[in-house]
Structures are given as structure tokens and as C-alpha cells.
Amino acid sequence: xxxxxxxxxxxxxxxxxAAGFHLLTRSTLDAKGTVExxxxxxxPVVDVDISSASHPFYTGTSRVxxxxxxxxxxxxxxxxxxxxxx
Numbered sequence: 455x456x457x458x459x460x461x462x463x464x465x466x467x468x469x470x471x472a473a474g475f476h477l478l479t480r481s482t483l484d485a486k487g488t489v490e491x492x493x494x495x496x497x498p499v500v501d502v503d504i505s506s507a508s509h510p511f512y513t514g515t516s517r518v519x520x521x522x523x524x525x526x527x528x529x530x531x532x533x534x535x536x537x538x539x540x
Contacts, residue, residue: 467491467499475507 461482467489468477478491485498 465497467497468505469499469501470503470505470508471501472503473505473507475505477505 463480463482465478466481466483466485468479468481469475469489476489478497481500483498483500485500487499487501488496489499490496
């Protein structure tokens with residue numbers, strides 16, 4: 455690798471405040487805040503909105519979409535054509 459063209463990779467804590475999930479990994483992101491990790495060292499911290507601990511795909515808590523209600527509301531609003539049956 456050529457020297458001087460790659461960003462510096464360092465340990466960074468990614469924190470999902472909604473789920474209370476913390477992950478220490480290496481990253482090139484610049485972080486403004488710091489946090490003390492379990493080993494007693496201080497690391498830069500990046501707050502994320504969603505992680506594997508809070509994402510519905512990974513947690514299995516996906517929302518049920520009311521498709522029947524949407525179809526009925528559409529038919530009420532725009533009406534159903536006579537003779538057209540699905």
C-alpha cells in the first residue's frame with residue numbers, strides 16, 4: 455500500500471442508545487465524544503440510530519401492515535368499477 459493516502463483506522467465504540475447496545479470495533483470515522491469502555495480505556499464514540507439490536511429484521515419484531523384496511527379505504531374513496539372483479 456502507498457503511504458499517506460489511506461485514512462487512519464483506530465478503535466471506535468458504536469453505541470445504539472435505543473437498545474442500549476455497544477460495539478467496540480475499528481473504524482476510520484471521526485467521533486466528537488468519548489466513552490470509557492469495560493477495560494477502563496477511553497475510546498471515541500459514534501451514536502447510531504439503529505443497529506442489529508434494534509432493527510426489526512434482526513429482532514423479529516416487525517410491524518404488521520394493515521393491507522386489508524388500506525384496500526377498503528381506497529375502494530371507499532375511489533369506488534369500485536362495476537363488473538370488475540378481482
